[in-house]
Amino acid sequence: MFDTPEDPTEIAESERELAVRGELAASTRTLVDAVIRSTVADDELIAVCEEIDRLVARLQVSQMEGSFGINRSGSGTVRAQGNAVIGLRNAIAPPLTITQEPEGRAWADFHLGAAYEGPPGLVHGGVSALILDQLAGEAAAAGGSPGMTGTLTLRYRRGTPLGDLRGECWIEKVDGVKTTVKGHLQDAEGVTVEAEGIFILPRWARAGNETPTRFE
Amino acid sequence: MFDTPEDPTEIAESERELAVRGELAASTRTLVDAVIRSTVADDELIAVCEEIDRLVARLQVSQMEGSFGINRSGSGTVRAQGNAVIGLRNAIAPPLTITQEPEGRAWADFHLGAAYEGPPGLVHGGVSALILDQLAGEAAAAGGSPGMTGTLTLRYRRGTPLGDLRGECWIEKVDGVKTTVKGHLQDAEGVTVEAEGIFILPRWARAGNETPTRFE
Numbered sequence: 001m002f003d004t005p006e007d008p009t010e011i012a013e014s015e016r017e018l019a020v021r022g023e024l025a026a027s028t029r030t031l032v033d034a035v036i037r038s039t040v041a042d043d044e045l046i047a048v049c050e051e052i053d054r055l056v057a058r059l060q061v062s063q064m065e066g067s068f069g070i071n072r073s074g075s076g077t078v079r080a081q082g083n084a085v086i087g088l089r090n091a092i093a094p095p096l097t098i099t100q101e102p103e104g105r106a107w108a109d110f111h112l113g114a115a116y117e118g119p120p121g122l123v124h125g126g127v128s129a130l131i132l133d134q135l136a137g138e139a140a141a142a143g144g145s146p147g148m149t150g151t152l153t154l155r156y157r158r159g160t161p162l163g164d165l166r167g168e169c170w171i172e173k174v175d176g177v178k179t180t181v182k183g184h185l186q187d188a189e190g191v192t193v194e195a196e197g198i199f200i201l202p203r204w205a206r207a208g209n210e211t212p213t214r215f216e
Numbered sequence: 217m218f219d220t221p222e223d224p225t226e227i228a229e230s231e232r233e234l235a236v237r238g239e240l241a242a243s244t245r246t247l248v249d250a251v252i253r254s255t256v257a258d259d260e261l262i263a264v265c266e267e268i269d270r271l272v273a274r275l276q277v278s279q280m281e282g283s284f285g286i287n288r289s290g291s292g293t294v295r296a297q298g299n300a301v302i303g304l305r306n307a308i309a310p311p312l313t314i315t316q317e318p319e320g321r322a323w324a325d326f327h328l329g330a331a332y333e334g335p336p337g338l339v340h341g342g343v344s345a346l347i348l349d350q351l352a353g354e355a356a357a358a359g360g361s362p363g364m365t366g367t368l369t370l371r372y373r374r375g376t377p378l379g380d381l382r383g384e385c386w387i388e389k390v391d392g393v394k395t396t397v398k399g400h401l402q403d404a405e406g407v408t409v410e411a412e413g414i415f416i417l418p419r420w421a422r423a424g425n426e427t428p429t430r431f432e
Contacts, residue, residue, distance in 0.1 A: 020258045020265075027268040028244075028251050031275075032307045035244050036284055036298050038275035042236045048271050049236075052243040055264050059250035067329070067378055068252055069336035082252050082333045084340040091248045092308050092331045113283070115308045117298045118350075120285035124300040125365040126349030130342030134334075137341075149341040153369040162283055 021081065021089050028091035029115075036114045085134035096167075098135065104143020104171030104181075106135050111164050123160040125193075128185050131167050132195035136181040139169035140199040145179040147199030160185055160192040169195065177201040237297065237305050244307035245331075252330045301350035312383075314351065320359020320387030320397075322351050328378050339376040341409075344401055347383050348411040352397040355385035356415040361395040363415030376401055376408040385411065393417040 031052075038045070068082025068089060081089040086096050094116075096108040110131075118124030133152055140146055169183025179199045184191045247268075254261070284298025284305060297305040302312050310332075312324040326347075334340030349368055356362055385399025395415045400407045 017258060020261050024251055024261050024265045024268075027265050027272065028248055030272050031268055032244055032248070034272045034275035034279065035240055035307060036303070036305045037279040039278045039280055040275060042233060044274065044277075045236050045240050048274055049240045049243050051267070051271055052240075052247055055267055056243065056246050056250045058260065058264055059247070059254035059256060061260075062255045063250065063253040064255055067333045067337060069333075080333075080336075082330055084332050084334060084343050087252070087333075089252045090331055090333075091251060114298055115306055116300050117283045117285075117296075117303075117306075118300060119364070120296075121283060124346065124349070125353075125368065126342075126346030127300050129345035129349060129368060129370070130340065133340070133342035133345060148335070148375075149370075149372050151369065151371050152341065152345060153367065154345070154365075155367050156365050159364075 018088060025087075025089050025091050025093075025095075032091055032115050033113050083134075085131060094131075096131065096134065098138050100138055100142035102142060102144075104139055104145065105169070106138035106142050107166065107168040108135065109164070109166050112162050114162070117162060119159060121162060123162055123165075123185075125154070125156055128156075128160055128193045129154050129195075132169065132183055132185065132193065133197065135167045135169040136183055136195060136197040137199060139171055139181050139183065140179045140197075143171040143174070143179075145171060145174045145199070145201070147177070147179055147201045150178070150198040150200040152195065152197045155194040156192070157194065158192055161187055163187065169197075172196075177206065234304060241303075241305050241307050241309075241311075248307055248331050249329050299350075301347060310347075312347065312350065314354050316354055316358035318358060318360075320355055320361065321385070322354035322358050323382065323384040324351065325380070325382050327380050330378070333378060335375060337378060339378055339381075339401075341370070341372055344372075344376055344409045345370050345411075348385065348399055348401065348409065349413065351383045351385040352399055352411060352413040353415060355387055355397050355399065356395045356413075359387040359390070359395075361387060361390045361415070361417070363393070363395055363417045366394070366414040366416040368411065368413045371410040372408070373410065374408055377403055379403065385413075388412075393422065 070080050081087050085093050087093045094110045096110050098106050098108045100106045116127045167185045172182045173180040181197045183195045185193045286296050297303050301309050303309045310326045312326050314322050314324045316322045332343045383401045385397050388398045389396040397413045399411045401409045
C-alpha cells in the first residue's frame, strides 16, 4: 500500500510517517486486548486508566475534525487509514492486509483475538460479516467492477473459532453496473461462513470521469 | 445489566468492579479515536506509543487465557464483557446498550465515531452488519426464541453517516426452531440499512435442559 512518489525524500518521510502511525495503532490494538483480558487488581486498573487519559490528552493537542476519510499520496494512491477493517491508524481493524488479484479476487490471512468475540471462544457473527464485506468490495474493485455494497448475505455454516483465519472473495458475475461477488471465511478445518454480495456502481460514478476505487 | 445478589457486600464489589472495567474500556475507546485523528508530530506519537507499551505490560502482569467468554453473576445473569458489540470491557464495542422488549424487539441508540468508518464520513457497511447481527439476535432472544445466526441479509439503501444512530430489530415470524427477525439502522433522515436474519435454535439446546440466551 506504499506509494512510489518520484522524490526519494518524500518516499522516506512518507514511509516513516506510515511506520510511526502503524506502530501507534498496533500498540493500541494490543492495549485493547490487554484491557479485556487483564486480571490485575482494581487499583492498578484505575491507575492505568488515568495514564491512558493523559495519553489521550497529549494526542488531542492537535487533531483533525471528524473522521480520517481518505488521503491521496503523491502517486494518487487512495489510502483509507481510518478504515474499520484495513485502516493502518485504526486499532479496531485487525488490520487485514488484503491481496487483490486482477481477475477479481481478494484474500487475506489474519488473526482474530479476544476483541472480536461473540459467543464464547467464537468470532462474533457480525465481525465475520464486517470482514467479508471489505473483502467482497475489494474483489469487485480488483476485477475492474467496483461499487458500493447493495446487498450482502451471510450464511453461517458453523461457529468461527477465534485464532488464525483466511478470508477470500471473488467476482461471480458482472452485469452492467451490478457485480455479484461470492466468498467465505475459513479456519484450518474448512469453510465457516459464506457470503454473497451485490455491488452497484454509483450513479455519480457512471459518467466515466471519476474512477471509483475501493479504498486502500 | 447489573446483577442483584443477596449479599449487599457482594453487590458493592461487583458494581465497583464493573465500573472500573467500564471506565478503563471507555478511556481506551477514546484513545482509539485519538490515535486515528491526532495530528501531533511524529516524535510525540513515538513517545506516546512507548507509554502505551508500558501500560500494556502493567495490564499483562496477570491475565486470563484466551478470550473473555462469559461469566455468570451470583444471580445467574450471563455477561459477555468481551463481546465486540456490547462488551463492557471491549474498546472495539461502541458499546451498545440494548433494550430488549418481551414481544421480541431490541433497540439501541448509539454514536459511531471515526473508528467505524468505511467510505469517507460513512459507517463501514460491515459495521452496520455487525450491529444489526447483535440486535437481531437479541430481538429473537427477547421474544423467547433465541438461536444462533443461520443467515443474515443486509440491504443498503444509502450510506449511513457517522454520528448518532438508532438500530432496531423485531421478530417477524417463529417457525419451530427457526426465528425470522427483521430490522434496520436509521439516522435522523430515516432508514439507511435493512436487515433480515434467520436464527436457529442449536440442536444441543433443544433437549430443554439448557436455556440458551443471547449473551448480555
